[in-house]
Amino acid sequence: MLDVVLLVLASLASFGRMLAAYILSLLVAISLGILMARRRTAEAILMPILDVLQSIPILGFFPIAIVIFVSFLPKSIGLELAAIFLITTSLLWNMIFGVYTSVKSLDPNMFHMASVYRLKTFSRIAYIYVPAARAAIAANSIISWAGGWFFLTSAEVISAGSEEYKLLGIGSLIMDLYSKGDMLEFYIATAVLFAIIIASYLLIFNPATNLVIQHHLLPAWHRAFYYIYRFVSIVWEHIMHLGIKFESKGMAKHNMVIAVPLLTLPLLYINVVANLQKSPLFILEFMTNFLISLARVSLVVVVSFMITIVMAYLSLVKGLGPIIAIVGEILASIPAILWWPILSPLAVKASWLVSFIVFLQGSLWYEFFNVMLFGVPKIKMEVLELAKVYSIRGFNYFRYILIPSLLPSIASGALSAWGGAWNASIVAEYFESGSTTIDLGGVGSMLSKYTYGGRYDIVLYTVILWALMIVLLNKSVWSQIFKRVEKSFVVE
Template sequence: MLALLIAVSASLARMAEAYIVSLLIALVLGSLMARNKVVESIMLPVLDILQSIPILGFFPAALAMFIANLPRALGVEAAAVFLIVTSLVWNMIFGVYASIKSLEPSVFDMARVYSLGAVSRFFYIYVPASRAALLANSLISWAGGWFFLTAAEVITLGEEEYKLTGIGAFIMESYNRGDYASFYIGVAALFATIMATYVLLWNPAVKSVRDLPLPSVSAFYEKFSEVVSRVWSGLGEALVWVEARVKLPGFVPRVVGATLLVVALFYLGSGVAGLLSLDVVGVAKSFLHELPLSLARVSIVLVFSLVLSLLIAYLTYSFRRAAMLIGASGELLASVPAIIWWPLLGYVALTFSWGPLVVLFTVLLQGSLWYLYFNILVFGLGSIRKEHEELAAVYGVKGWHFFRSIFFPSVFPSLLTGALSSWGGAWNATIAAEYVTLGQRTIDLGGVGALLNRYTVEGEAGKTALAALFLSLVIVAVDKAVWARLFSRLSGKFAGE
């Protein structure tokens, strides 16, 4: 029991550290992108690629940046936090970016009139403007971090394995050694921990800015929020005080920014040069051979997720008494680490010939469905206007007619945004869905996810990174060719007007 408590505490601390890092990155980078056209033009395409890289694609970077340069224990812990950050940070950055971009120009005119410096603008304009978007996106990001937790706690490349104490590792080790009692106790402890974080922290936080049907207990959040507000306000006041008394020449921030950009480009160039030294043609052939299978699976799951998420969201909207139960179930299921579904459904996977495909579909669905559902729940349901509901009640518009004429047009922009995230989430889930080792048995179902796992098991760090880059380029290409056109053509046509 002590080992379980330590494992839960370690994973929870790791998640908290990754979230704090992600929050700071999102606030700084998102505000820079929103207010600096050079940073915006560089970072938007870079982020498009980075958010499309599955967690295995970041393993070589984690090894190179942290494990190779820090003492082993510290390096492995830092690498795990870094990998979890890659599952949390992207939509948080875009949330901050969109919030600040949408501010009225008069806000920035007033900032210039009162000669507010960069630090003052950050603490008094950018952060408050981003609060609602950050909280709403944190609901989704927190689930994404738990979903890939196990992959971050056990980093394997060839013969090298770096394993950390954590609930994900505890559950998998218990299953692999046949200790099923510890396995199910670990799963129960994981579920309890996940739900506690939502009920005590995230749900009341989100409900403070959006009226959503989520179970929550506000007492803990109120105390926690008060402490965080005091610390943040103190930090802001201290930095603003320093800024007011230490007048840096105007060129200093530009020099610092340019230096950071040069360093980043140097490492990026070194990485690209390293990838080009590999058997690019061979990796490309293997990738193209596996791509159609994964593409078919992801497309099927995406369509299924679209239909199911709409149904769940409509049930949530229609049956308010069941809304909290549906919301809580979604939060719990969305957070279950991807790899744990294999041992949970191990009997099915190892007994029936069709079993592995059932588990594969389950894992892909978990990686895809909840992006859609939470986007509709958090952003879409709030778009249904009261006057439309009242008119529907007056004229007796119910059932299918209400769904087609009011519900669907109102939530469609959020559904489209969720579908874009769902598309990327399903691709990231292929690494856990298409390849797994259960005890002494390895299940390889083919596909891009399986290819990445095979390269990782073989210790081919460069090939892993190159295949992940190919995958990200495919995802970005589809985003630009399909999703961007959908957004541009349908913008304004489905707004519940």
Template structure:
């Protein structure tokens, strides 16, 4: 793809504010939530889930169930990331719709979408299947968006020379994906996968046990165990559940993430090898295993070569540009007309539901959005203040990373919602009370998106540029100003977009808390969503959710997209 064409696409996308695509996307979300609410009304009036045992003997089985749900959701997230990010990065027309849609999707709060998904599925499927699917879908929504943003950012910042070389060598889509795009984005994808799992663990309690009026949905798992322990105020069970979760996270770090990071070191774009590359004892064990080598030679490599040959024969070589500017056929126009008509009718029905909402409750929604916005800004500023220096230290110092990365992975993955009731009891009598505690919990749901992206960006800085900065005798401030911050800028923007979405999501559990039979809440749109869900007030739930989504989309369009444009135009690693 020519540089001028890519910059034109970037400017066309990032300079605009709102278009018809944005309006259609927002209408689509409103219609889907309305349809879900209508289906939810038809769900069984009373649902009683299975009892959750707090016995220590149940923990291994619960850990297995939760890890299985997380893995299923991650596979869906990874496939979604590859397809969605690829389409948005290489098709101008698709980008105009897909990126606004991604803005909306990552801003839809998981806990306001959960009752709609769960109740609508329970109206058409057996209860057990509906609960499992809803849990996986909701974990998916906490994993997919930051991975997709990172993949899109990687594809749009591939050096033009490498992109043009792939065209000169007549690579088709499969060869380019395998030899250029996946290797270039491997480091960022791995770090964001770690963050996605951490985000999934954070919302696991909400995804495995949920109450809507007289409907009590429960799935056996660590999240349900921790939630039930918090509801009963059983601190011993909370600690045992957290201990089991920590063991699972440490095992994943040692057997999955550390080996993947060591393997991805070969794909860094640099001319000088790093002094302290990431290492993994398990990765070294696999490399030295004769059994693994035999399986690779006799099974994996022949299968890979057959797949490569089959795809090379069936996919044509790529052209120098991929603008996606073909003229749509008439079936496309017909499909669009039907879609627009359906959206308009659904929007009309959703509008009738919203018109039935009293004016007083609309005032609650406005005040709640403003209060939550201030908390999100405070959490984001605090997160930026500490994640940038700490992330750079971890990403550029492998010895430090070897010790701190498992600690960060464990800390990020421990559901703050499990410990938050205890923190709340300590802060409830202080000035600010739940307002301060809400900012703290939103910070816990925000900071890791930034930290993991900063670590990935710092680790991706080429070693030859570090040597050049040292040879020039740059001071520490000059090195930060001319090398580190420019190199980190695209990663900071990606992390900040997903972090702000995470903060809005976390507001629902931060502003309305139940512990040991007591309810605590403060002014905020998250508290409104939580209370509307518990009361089955679908009109208020729809109004509060759409207000939150619209606020996040406006912020992304006015502020974050301008920074994305700056990252693509001025801070590409060329």
């Protein structure tokens, strides 16, 4: 029989980990996002780094997590911190970009106003930057929160070299139950996980988003949220108030130095790699697998785009938005590895299908929520009325009305979806439980095998090449796409 106490403890542990990682992400996103938007040098240095980091899957951060947390600290604390760090790597990036874009696009007069009235850092954060970024923070939190759950299992099972540590948590518990073959208990635990995910959206993230974008776009329970909102605002106001008091007395130094730890990470990588011997054979192995994954990821991004357009149509024209949104939140949050057991009848016979579904879950929802939360509210009503007046329907409706209206959000959504798909490759291309091993090849599978095999030298090597390829593709493909979008489709 399933141990209820264990289940409750595991759920609390996972939720606590997620919350800690989320709060950490929020604080880092606010600091770095503002820093990048306001300081040219910070922007020039951090932008390309973050671009790469967001495409590196959670497993790619394992070596860093181990080096920083597990080798130096007592095991119990170190592993816990490592897990929080790892979850953070799947929450953080889009939140930084959200804050950055909001602050960057503020009316320049606001900055004049702020300097005329001598607003210092904390006043600016409290009264200008964070309020301006609220909508972006809320919308990105929805996606990030799902991303955290999606990779939860990967963060709760940490392999360090030849040893593997399982943290107490609902992700690792569910995988345990599955590999032991306790199907009923497996389903109960999965149901509990779903309940936690749904509750966290209905109580926290959906009402928060509805509040700041001033549209009741998402299903939510607003009454309970009120208390959470009160609590968070009071805490936030107190911190800001202290900061303002502090800096008004002229004691605060006005430069933030949070960028430093992040800057050291790539250096660490380079350092380790310098000690590795290069092997042409390895590069060949990497390139073959990378191309396989590239084909998959590209297909997934295209399919995500098409599904998103259909769903945007259903929300906009048929009013199905709230239903699609909550379904999306749940599907996007299901830990990736769970898809294999859930779809176990298909797992062996049609493993490519399950793989595709996992890829899609890690990718589609970035596109969808970008379009729904940033694109749809900005559609001009006149354009939709124009379509009605001239009865533009069917293919022409998509071609001339819907897609052009949504294009900027489609493009930025597609870039996130692309990053998401690369991230998902580690769980979509490789699955192992008990005696079942499914290996579809590709660079994600490669990274998984080497990580769980404890070959951190090769993991590092793979990640470096991976990062190089991503930079190359971002510079050649994506920047071209964005240039064209900016040129032809800025509807203002």
